[in-house]
Amino acid sequence: MAKFLVTGGAGFIGSHLAGELLSGGHSVRVLDNLITGLAENIPAGVEFIEGDLRDPGTVAAATDGCEVVLHQAAIPSVPRSISEPRPSHEANIDGTFNVLVAARDAGVRRVIYAASSSAYGDTLVLPKSEEMPPNPLSPYALQKQVGETYCQLFTRLFGLETVSIRYFNVFGPRQHPSSPYSGVLSLFIKAALAGTAPTIYGDGEQTRDFTFIDNVVDGVLQAIDAPQAAGEVINVANGGRISLNEAWAALGAIIGPLPAPTYGSPRAGDVRDSQADITKAARLLGYRPRKTFEEGLRETVEWARKAV
Template sequence: MSTNPQTHPRLVLVTGGAGFIGSHLVDALIAAGYRVRVIENFACGTREYLNRAAELVEGDIRDASSIVNAFEGVDTVFHVAALPRIPLSIAKPVETHMTNVVGTLNVLIAARDHKVRRVVYSGSSSVYGDQATMPLVETMTANPLNPYALQKYVAEQYARMFHRLFGMQTITLRYFGVYGRRMPHEGSYVLAVAAFLKARREGRPLEIYGDGEQTRDFTHVSDVVSANMLAMDCEIADGRALNIGRGENISVNRIAAMIGGPTIHREGRPGDMRDTRADWTQAARVLGWRPRVSIEEGIADLLKE
């Protein structure tokens, strides 16, 4: 993990720094000695999650004028802000497009104009959609199944293009099923782990959509944070995308059994991938990264909350 800031610590910018992943990343950056500035509109973020040592700029990435000054003096941008909700993207594709695509373009333009050294973009494994084989590798042709997945793919292509056109150092990290403390328990797109934990605490049956044999590669948030830290100074940042996933696909039924409690089945939801499993070979080669937290360890930690 990159933990070697200069005598005068580098200033880094995290968009969405009060959200689930962003707040964990901010904590890690501050612990490593970096100066951290956060752009946040609290649409998905939580004020209590924002590290008090971070500088807050209340702005909206959809409005370029509200964020542009935040890029002054910044070395690295971690672009984490998004509207990560598949059902919302189906119901309101324009609204999610404005955040996930236009917002990303605004971030890239501001970074270019302020001569930011590097942009690390938080991508999504949803860009793969359904593929004929597993594991999922970065050379596969994207096959997004819903507006959110398409928006994330367009945004990562913008990041790649800014490297090609302007020489900006950019890299995309495609996350697989991120879970851990602070993950959202409300809203229209909640990971099965979070939904099951909430149901258990409230004494309700665990709701399983479809047959429950669909699988996900669940990746602990601490592993995602370590990938971001390594992406800050890795030698290759040519716009490429890297899978950040544990490399195991766990069925929803198995997750339900680990959390415990009665279950009920609901009709499957449109636009969902059937299976995901990451090949993280390239992340190991480019970043020196490997996943460390098993699903058993991660669930056990969440059950202590």
């Protein structure tokens, strides 16, 4: 039984990871400031520290005695990083630096870092592979890329094993449509269940590699012990792409007839098309997505119906 620290463990992805670790018999500690996370997301049996990544002392105390750190805490929003770049920078860069220093000093074996497909930016070549040069289009994308580089540097300089997992449009239960910055599918589901039209920024033909949360959890947990993954950046996704218009239509097939979306101007920093090459994840982690987009969408709709 290992002791894990999950930063951002009250959030969407972090709480799923904490729950899965607990079910595997591990000891789990969560560090979260509850600014975007919810205390109700934290599984029973988890040791919870309410604190901020920007405070090195808090991070050091949370890391003490842990074997593995799953660093999921962030302000994960492209629009917010543009409108409010300073807090986004402090959380996503300064916070990540504090986690890495604390992990090094505490003798942590491995840090799994929540990286982002936004680091790729707009590329004409699809699918996007880890060998492509980054081309961030927003402060958030740049911040997540800097986190990757810091991880690799700490591996090379200090021998701290790090693995950066690039997420691609993760969706699933507990992703709350609480603000305009929420994931697009959570906003779509909220609108669909209310019978209202969502706003799509652009023509709706932009595509995303929507990845169900169970698949992401699998990839992250596989990265904990994968012997060849240290120092690597690895895509974890479905490996396909679906347009926003197709996603809305897929919801209609599950829920019933829906109103046509309204369309607005494209948002600054948004990527046009995204699709992951998951060959490296298969090779280094043994990863393969076990749930399709449609299966994940149905499970998420069922959760949302009960949560309303």
